[in-house]
Amino acid sequence: MADRKVHYEAAFEALLRHHGIPCVAVDEAKRAVFANAKLKSFDFVVYSKSRFNLLADIKGRQMRGKSGAGSFQTWATRQDVDDLLQWEQVFGEGFRAVLVFVYWIDPPLVPEKGMFQHEGRWYWMFAVELQEYRQFMRQRSAKWETVALPIADFRSLARPMEDML
Numbered sequence: 773m774a775d776r777k778v779h780y781e782a783a784f785e786a787l788l789r790h791h792g793i794p795c796v797a798v799d800e801a802k803r804a805v806f807a808n809a810k811l812k813s814f815d816f817v818v819y820s821k822s823r824f825n826l827l828a829d830i831k832g833r834q835m836r837g838k839s840g841a842g843s844f845q846t847w848a849t850r851q852d853v854d855d856l857l858q859w860e861q862v863f864g865e866g867f868r869a870v871l872v873f874v875y876w877i878d879p880p881l882v883p884e885k886g887m888f889q890h891e892g893r894w895y896w897m898f899a900v901e902l903q904e905y906r907q908f909m910r911q912r913s914a915k916w917e918t919v920a921l922p923i924a925d926f927r928s929l930a931r932p933m934e935d936m937l
């Protein structure tokens with residue numbers, strides 16, 4: 773396993789390893805094959821045994837304590853969405869881009885599907901296919917150039933990460 777400085781990415785990679793799913797962490801500094809591209813890198817290429825391969829962009833969010841209970845932050849930058857769409861086109865057929873929302877949560881009383889413990893922290897991981905996210909996203913902030921899914925759309929589109937493997 774790579775040395776992950778970002779605990780959300782480390783937890784995601786640990787989940788993949790736990791399920792025996794091969795993946796490659798994308799290192800921003802080592803994308804020489806696309807040296808002329810001005811695209812923001814995504815985080816992982818995930819090779820599926822039974823479904824399509826994933827280009828996963830991890831969105832780490834904290835959802836802890838009483839103030840965070842039930843608060844699914846679903847935002848991304850417009851550039852994240854646009855660049856991930858271009859990466860999907862570069863990789864072509866057999867690959868699907870997904871936004872993976874990894875929520876750091878308080879320890880659950882009863883773990884639910886999509887929850888995973890890594891290094892003493894609990895996470896709840898959901899994936900939304902980029903094409904669906906794009907269809908339902910709304911502007912969140914013009915100043916920060918962010919978009920988000922309305923919570924009802926997120927609840928209907930997001931799937932526990934394990935379902936995507």
